[in-house]
Amino acid sequence: MSVSVETRRGRGPQGVVAAALGMFDPEAVWMIWQRDLVRFRRQPTRLYGSIVRSVVWLFALGLGLRQSFVPVSGMNYTQFIFPGVIAMALIFASLQSAISVIWDREFGFLKEVMVAPIPRSSLLLGKALGGASTATLQGIIVLAFAPLAGVPLTVTSVVAGVALMFLTSIAMTSLGLVIAVRMTDFEGFGSIQNMVVMPMFLLSGAMFPTNDLPVWLSALLVANPLSYGVHAVRGVLLNYYNYPLALDVAVLSVFSGAALSIALWLVEREG
Amino acid sequence: MAILSDQGFVERPVIRVEGLKKSFGEIAAVDGVSFEVRPGEIFGFLGPNGAGKTTTIKMLCTLLKPTAGRALIVGHDVVAEAAAVRAGIGIVFQDNTLDEYLTADQNLRYHAMIYHVPRGQREERIQRMLELVDLADRRSDVVRTFSGGMKRRLEIARALLHLPRVLFLDEPTVGLDPQTRHYVWEYLREMRRKHNITIFLTTHYMDEAENADRIAIIDYGRIIALDTPAALKRMVGGDVVTLSTADDERARQEISTRLGVEEILQRDGHLTFEVENGESFVPRLVSSLGVPVRTVSVRSPGLDDVFLRLTGKAIRDEEAGSADRLKSRLRERGRIKR
Numbered sequence: 001m002s003v004s005v006e007t008r009r010g011r012g013p014q015g016v017v018a019a020a021l022g023m024f025d026p027e028a029v030w031m032i033w034q035r036d037l038v039r040f041r042r043q044p045t046r047l048y049g050s051i052v053r054s055v056v057w058l059f060a061l062g063l064g065l066r067q068s069f070v071p072v073s074g075m076n077y078t079q080f081i082f083p084g085v086i087a088m089a090l091i092f093a094s095l096q097s098a099i100s101v102i103w104d105r106e107f108g109f110l111k112e113v114m115v116a117p118i119p120r121s122s123l124l125l126g127k128a129l130g131g132a133s134t135a136t137l138q139g140i141i142v143l144a145f146a147p148l149a150g151v152p153l154t155v156t157s158v159v160a161g162v163a164l165m166f167l168t169s170i171a172m173t174s175l176g177l178v179i180a181v182r183m184t185d186f187e188g189f190g191s192i193q194n195m196v197v198m199p200m201f202l203l204s205g206a207m208f209p210t211n212d213l214p215v216w217l218s219a220l221l222v223a224n225p226l227s228y229g230v231h232a233v234r235g236v237l238l239n240y241y242n243y244p245l246a247l248d249v250a251v252l253s254v255f256s257g258a259a260l261s262i263a264l265w266l267v268e269r270e271g
Numbered sequence: 272m273a274i275l276s277d278q279g280f281v282e283r284p285v286i287r288v289e290g291l292k293k294s295f296g297e298i299a300a301v302d303g304v305s306f307e308v309r310p311g312e313i314f315g316f317l318g319p320n321g322a323g324k325t326t327t328i329k330m331l332c333t334l335l336k337p338t339a340g341r342a343l344i345v346g347h348d349v350v351a352e353a354a355a356v357r358a359g360i361g362i363v364f365q366d367n368t369l370d371e372y373l374t375a376d377q378n379l380r381y382h383a384m385i386y387h388v389p390r391g392q393r394e395e396r397i398q399r400m401l402e403l404v405d406l407a408d409r410r411s412d413v414v415r416t417f418s419g420g421m422k423r424r425l426e427i428a429r430a431l432l433h434l435p436r437v438l439f440l441d442e443p444t445v446g447l448d449p450q451t452r453h454y455v456w457e458y459l460r461e462m463r464r465k466h467n468i469t470i471f472l473t474t475h476y477m478d479e480a481e482n483a484d485r486i487a488i489i490d491y492g493r494i495i496a497l498d499t500p501a502a503l504k505r506m507v508g509g510d511v512v513t514l515s516t517a518d519d520e521r522a523r524q525e526i527s528t529r530l531g532v533e534e535i536l537q538r539d540g541h542l543t544f545e546v547e548n549g550e551s552f553v554p555r556l557v558s559s560l561g562v563p564v565r566t567v568s569v570r571s572p573g574l575d576d577v578f579l580r581l582t583g584k585a586i587r588d589e590e591a592g593s594a595d596r597l598k599s600r601l602r603e604r605g606r607i608k609r
Contacts, residue, residue, distance in 0.1 A: 025385075027384045027385070027387070028384065028385050030384070031384040031385055033380050034381075035370065035381060036379075037375070038373060038377065039370070039372045039373070042373075042413070042552040043372065082411070087311065107366050107368075107369040108368060108370070109368055109378075111364060111366075112362075112364070112368040112382070113385060114334065114428075115332050115333065115334060115357055115360075115362055116357060116382075116386055117354050117355075117357040117358040117385075117387070118385050181418045191515040206483065
């Protein structure tokens with residue numbers, strides 16, 4: 001009898017545990033994560049756009065400005081901006097993925113997820129992992145251009161680079177989720193590009209060295225979480241550090257945790 | 272309040288709503304509705320767009336918090352016990368919420384994951400539900416390639432995958448052709464027969480509402496009538512006569528003075544009224560009118576006549592464009608400022 005009641009309610013043992021804990025539902029996290037990856041695979045145009053943008057930035061700017069760039073510890077301009085172009089792919093993809101939540105929860109599949117008996121925290125975590133994974137995949141494709149940009153790759157630098165790209169993407173997706181939860185209309189969608197993505201990218205040290213900058217500009221760079229992602233990726237790929245790598249990892253981790261907590265708080269408050 | 276069933280034992284209502292209200296700013300979208308739905312019943316909310324149907328369904332599905340009143344689904348409060356309510360209900364929204372980049376199988380599998388359907392049963396249940404809605408042979412196809420009717424059927428299969436006690440359908444057949452609508456209803460009735468599921472639906476289609484065991488007619492956020500379709504139609508009385516003449520205004524006066532019909536609705540170049548026996552009335556009507564009659568029709572009353580009688584307007588007058596619907600939904604979430 002008790003078996004049929006269980007079946008009737010459609011709830012397996014993990015579900016009961018998740019409901020009891022009220023906070024973590026591994027299967028829900030996995031489902032949302034997996035869905036983002038499947039969708040990404042079925043929408044190759046998203047990828048082509050990202051590749052074209054990265055290549056244009058890397059070679060048009062990298063070669064165009066090479067003459068006027070004073071080499072930094074032996075790096076030419078193409079080599080210098082290479083990690084920055086990876087960071088650009090990461091921030092674009094991460095924010096796009098997070099912001100798509102607005103439409104998705106109103107008119108799409110996410111609406112179905114919102115009425116499912118799963119904790120909101122697992123939904124956000126799954127979305128952060130999904131967005132970060134698809135962003136990292138785009139970063140990896142840019143990374144494949146490293147030999148053309150004159151950046152030598154080693155097994156260590158690739159493994160460490162990918163790990164740091166993923167951490168940077170988690171931070172950016174989490175930030176995007178806070179914006180998505182807060183955003184009050186779809187018109188804001190485009191302005192995110194101008195008000196968040198471009199300023200963060202340009203003020204991250206992706207395109208210029210950060211030594212000898214005016215104090216106010218340095219302050220903006222220090223306050224920008226993407227700066228730490230750029231610094232970390234540049235560090236492991238080109239062995240160029242201004243401060244220890246551990247600081248980058250710490251800042252990105254703390255920032256991600258804080259942003260996800262804020263997003264969760266906002267979602268739960270909204271009811 | 273308990274309901275005495277046909278078998279004589281006491282059944283608890285599956286849905287119990289008391290004074291439910293939702294206001295957006297100063298506007299009450301749902302203005303204190305109360306009703307109960309019995310186990311296994313098909314219960315319909317009939318009303319024009321903007322009457323408060325979707326807002327009601329959102330509150331019952333835990334997506335929107337009521338301003339006042341309360342609702343219990345299978346004994347659980349929609350605010351205090353939202354998780355328990357969610358586990359026990361299935362929902363088909365007005366808009367398609369399938370992921371079109373996924374296959375039918377993936378859409379159902381993901382649903383099974385977030386509704387915690389026991390792993391060992393997933394395979395078999397997905398297959399059974401797909402067979403039920405005649406989509407078993409499209410299991411591995413991407414949903415983008417499906418027709419509107421197929422998508423709707425897949426959504427119904429998905430909503431039933433976790434064997435909910437109550438199935439909520441918000442305008443389940445809007446945008447589907449009549450034949451597909453017919454099929455969708457066949458599937459729904461079969462589901463009810465097999466699993467004794469209670470169905471709550473909203474609609475602004477009169478013929479769709481006929482599928483319900485009981486109907487609540489809702490207008491401006493209030494229930495203005497609640498009964499079986501047959502009983503509602505009896506409210507209209509006899510037959511409905513519709514005619515058009517060369518001079519409707521004069522015809523209207525003549526019908527009321529010479530034939531003693533008090534209530535005549537004049538709209539869209541037609542006069543509509545109710546009489547005891549339509550067929551014997553028409554010859555008298557034609558001979559006693561001083562204006563030429565162009566067309567006359569007599570028919571048994573339908574639910575649209577009930578709606579017309581209760582509100583003085585036809586439901587289709589209220590149909591808004593899709594852009595308006597979009598806006599009203601965004602407004603509901605408070606995302607657009609008026």
